[in-house]
Amino acid sequence: MRFKTKGMEPLTTEQKIIKAASKLFTQKGYAATKTREIAEEADINLALLNYYFGSKERLYKEVVKDKLWMLLEVMIPILSDEKVSLEEKVMTIAENYTQLLLEHEELPIFILNEWTVNEDLFVDITRDARLFAKPVIEKQLKENGMKVSVPDFIANLLSLIMFSFVAKPLIVSSGLVEEGEFANFVNRRKGKIWEWMTKINQ
Amino acid sequence: MRFKTKGMEPLTTEQKIIKAASKLFTQKGYAATKTREIAEEADINLALLNYYFGSKERLYKEVVKDKLWMLLEVMIPILSDEKVSLEEKVMTIAENYTQLLLEHEELPIFILNEWTVNEDLFVDITRDARLFAKPVIEKQLKENGMKVSVPDFIANLLSLIMFSFVAKPLIVSSGLVEEGEFANFVNRRKGKIWEWMTKINQ
DNA sequence: CCAAGGGTTAAACAAATGATTAAATCATTT
DNA sequence: AAATGATTTAATCATTTGTTTAACCCTTGG
Structure with a gap:
């Protein structure tokens, strides 16, 4: 589905639209994003949007699918791999999520909000x-002598990694962490996650 | 600002509008909520909305202020009170947030999303x-021999309490926790927060 | 009693918005 | 170069949407 072009080939019209829509939808949500804005951002004509994607909603679904997958692919394959130890799992997921979310800060809140507001859309996805x-x-x-339940384990893991990003506006505007220090803050936390997880679960 | 009427007095028109707007804005966000919907939900004439609140945006700001305050008043006064021990703080905040968010599940994601999407609005608030x-x-x-920083302490506390609510759709649709079990899930977690917090911080 | 004024209503307005159309242009094949 | 199909464009359409207007109640104070 995704074509990463190594070189300088210009984006196809379809790619330009997806890119623009991706940016605007994640920044402002579905209803607040106007098709004319997407067209302008993509530097294409409004009619092309409907020519390629049929409607605003279909384009939106493409974007959501894409973004949701970005969020899940960090977690799903690693968690279910028996050959990866629990420590490796926690370390890898902490590392990958922190890096991903530093590059796409708006990703988790966008997905979680849309999932709440627009639940039916996610049913088939x-x-x-x-x-x-x-x-x-x-x-x-069990092997690690941890007495916690699986749901609690996953919830704790994701909480400790992701919540800082979701609550960034609260954290920053409360003066708890300076905007410029945010990357350092989450990177420092990242290094402690495994220690915390073992302590929590004995 | 808030008038809690004990008895059966019918809501004033102003109250009916705020109530309807509150429900719809938190459910669907600003842009997706139409003034005509609010009027219908409040069972009033459309023009009254502008008569009382001037514009959709002003009404929205009232709602946001209200909801943000619901979220903050659980935390701010308790955290800064020197007479309340750290354990009491953690226990009380865990208790109060869990109860509040079980009653208003949409609250944190609404505030955090609006804060991201509509940052300027929160500057003055x-x-x-x-x-x-x-x-x-x-x-x-220090008194409790905890070596963690204040930002990490707060981040860990809020993470462990609130993230389950923010990520509820993810948690439920992944099959991690059944919809009907969600309240039990967060209530069980609530009881462990202080234990977890002490272990994390040594 | 009635005028004044706040509260309420239906109707209307102008701008915005998602979508469509039909014609023009471009690239590729015959 | 003619033909064919894909791409692009400007113009237009039909609704929706936030807001305003002007008339209409209904209570109340002089």
């Missing part, structure tokens, strides 16, 4: 994305 | 809400 990792994690938790 | 609690917490962390 996530139909086959159930968490098949449960038994694997369960086994590894 | 939060101008005087800086976190004056820092020195108090710092002292209490």
Whole structure:
């Protein structure tokens, strides 16, 4: 679905539209983004948007699918891989999420908000994305002498990594962390996640 | 600002509008909510909305101020009170937030999303809400032999309490926790927060 | 009693918005 | 170069949307 062009080839019209729509939808949400804005941002004619994607809604679904996948692919394959130890899992996910979210700060709040506001849209997208990792994690938790449940383990892991990004406006405007220090803040936290996870779970 | 009427007196027109707007804005966001919907939900004539509030935006700001305050008043006064021990603080905040968010699940994601999407709006609202609690917490962390920084302490506390609500759609649709079990899930977590916080911070 | 004024209403307005159309242009094949 | 299909464009359409207007109630104070 994704074509990463190594060189300088100009984007196709379709790619330009997706890129512009991606930026605007994640910045301002579905309803606040106007098709004319997308066209302008993509530097194409309004009619092209409907020519390629049929409607604003279909374009939106493409973007959501894309962004949701960015968020899930960091987690799903690693969690369910039996050959990866629990420590490696936590370290890798912490590392990958921190890096991803520093580059796309608006990603988690966009997805979580849209998922709340527009639940039906996600029904078909996530139909086959159930968490098949449960038994694997369960086994590894026992091996590590951790007495916590799988849901608590996952919730704690994601909380400690992702919440800072979701609550960034609150954290920054409260003066808790300076805007310019935010990257350092989350990078420092990233290095402590495994320690915290082991302590929490004994 | 808030009038809690004990009895059966019918809501004033102004109250009916705020109530309807509150519901719709938090459910669907600013742009997706139409003034005609608010009027219909409030069972009043459309023109009354502008008669009482001047514009959709002014009405929206009222709602945001209200909801933001609901979210902050649970935390701010308790955190900065020197007479409340650290354990009491954590326990009380965990208790109060869990209860508040079970009753208003849409609250945190609404505020955090609007804060991201519509940052300028929050500038004046939060101008005087800086976190004056820092020195108090710092002292209490030392007294409890905790080596963590204040920002990490607050981030961990809020993460462990609030993230489940923010990420509820993800947690539920992944099959991690059943919809019907969600309240039990967060209530069980609530009871462990203080234990977790002490372990994390040694 | 009635005029004044706040509260309420239906109707209308202008701008915006998502979508469509039909014609023009471009690139590729015959 | 003619033909064909894909791409691009400007113009237009039909609704929607936030706001305003002007008339109409209904209570109340002089």
